[in-house]
């Protein structure tokens with residue numbers, strides 16, 4: 203099972219904190235699309251632009267590693283991987 | 295002499311003799327240092343004698359807006375206050391926004407240098423090229439809001455803009471800030487420098503329009519900036535509505551919001567108590583700085599308890615310093631404490647960190663019970679926090695006196711192991727990011743010339759995953775020396791010197807701000823600035839500031855981090871296990887000094903580096919003729 207945790211505004215707008223998905227071999231993008239289906243509301247739209255690229259400032263960590271340093275949304279996942287998704291933020 | 299942006303005039307005020315002079319701003323100075331913090335560092339380096347007491351008449355207060363200030367460049371009303379800092383002993387710079395910066399430009403000046411010491415409490419009134427020295431005896435002792443009310447009444451003018459100190463500055467608290475309207479040049483104790491000069495306030499009023507060299511070109515450059523601002527997924531959709539404190543949730547979820555004096559970071563989420571949803575319940579309005587279409591300042595009203603009815607404007611930093619790090623978990627209480635600090639003229643950040651420090655020492659038995667003065671020093675006690683702020687600001691004997699000069703001095707007085715829990719670098723208390731989860735941010739705290747300062751070298755790549763100039767692994771130390779230099783120089787060259795609000799760099803346009811700054815500076819002033827020039831200015835200012843500190847005796851050993859950050863890994867949360875061990879810090883420092891062209895043993899810029907940056911005076915001072 204891959205665990206996906208949504209953080210901050212995304213968590214609030216989706217009304218969900220954590221989901222688990224059974225998809226060995228799937229990518230981060232696949233898994234997020236599956237969450238979208240299960241929730242019946244857009245998820246990727248919060249994170250990508252019209253071209254499907256990650257918005258600047260989206261932070262997706264797979265087992266603590268930023269997917270920008272892996273294969274982005276195309277990062278392949280293994281069972282038991284933990285994905286944490288932060289929508290863009292700034293300030294502080 | 296200048297076609298726009300600058301007036302070409304620096305006002306020099308001598309409080310001892312009650313005299314002033316208007317000096318020409320040399321074109322070379324504008325070319326080399328651009329304005330704002332650049333001018334402040336340049337003049338203070340040139341004019342301050344090494345080794346002076348920061349609270350003596352020999353120290354000077356430099357007050358410099360940028361060439362953009364007072365124009366219609368978005369978010370450009372910023373001003374650098376600078377002096378040798380009583381808190382750190384290093385060069386201290388703090389920037390503020392609001393309306394005072396623009397008004398100083400309208401009054402016809404590119405900056406002010408205040409010297410000497412007034413015989414009696416004084417405020418200076420600058421209006422359209424003239425200066426009046428006014429008696430501030432009646433305002434002495436007043437809070438910062440009341441001081442502004444009294445001065446407006448005294449002058450019979452409701453439209454003056456005022457930068458003043460509260461009782462904390464008068465009492466020479468090393469954490470005293472300068473307040474204009476309700477904004478703060480918060481850090482490094484610059485309010486005490488004003489207090490030491492018997493200077494209660496600087497008041498400005500002006501009617502002159504800042505000239506623009508090429509209005510068409512400026513319009514074009516501005517529209518590039520406006521487009522970038524609109525394209526940001528954060529600036530208008532979120533930040534404008536929620537302000538800086540929107541990131542309480544983000545940093546807490548990252549396990550990087552320091553809790554209980556950094557002893558419990560990551561152990562529990564705090565969003566439920568002090569996150570955005572809770573903040574919104576108390577929100578009553580928002581404020582803008584001059585020329586800012588964003589308006590990020592959120593106004594909150596405390597609704598219950600003994601402090602009901604108080605209107606605060608707490609930033610993210612206060613949700614940490616007066617919230618998570620003192621264990622206070624009520625938004626209304628944090629907001630009220632924030633307001634009290636502003637009114638008494640105390641830096642909210644250092645003040646809160648001092649409270650958290652005292653609480654942890656009490657818990658550990660390092661602050662003996664007989665010194666608690668009847669206060670319950672448990673983490674989370676908001677009433678104790680409120681009372682300690684008052685005692686520190688008024689330098690009351692006992693705990694107030696002990697803490698009012700910051701954690702470094704307090705730890706020294708207490709002795710024993712207290713120093714291990716004093717969360718400061720170079721005497722400046724740490725901001726709201728537990729850097730055990732962000733290595734470059736930590737390296738910046740260690741190396742910033744001002745001490746632990748999030749306003750220099752903010753690592754957006756680590757904190758917000760912004761892939762500019764490239765994406766990074768926040769937990770890795772690799773390449774963090776070069777990244778820290780990049781972050782420090784870009785912020786200095788653009789935001790701190792030009793001047794532009796730092797959120798335009800960190801949120802809206804990290805990828806285009808340098809080019810945009812160069813284009814706007816050229817259009818405004820008629821002096822050609824390239825993107826390379828802007829980078830170079832940032833680098834030059836950071837080198838000169840470092841040379842200032844070296845001249846004061848600073849060396850590699852001061853470029854360090856608190857014991858806890860280096861020896862206690864984060865216990866829990868998303869950044870669990872994170873630590874910046876002495877070995878990691880050393881590796882990052884070596885790389886940082888190498889990319890900077892600084893000597894790895896002394897940390898000083900090498901002679902070649904200084905000469906290459908056209909800083910021959912600093913090269914002479916550090917290395918002889």
Ligand code: SF4
Nearest residue numbers: 369583586589590795
């Ligand atoms: S974004 Fe906030 S701090 Fe920046 S200029 Fe606007 S109101 Fe001031």
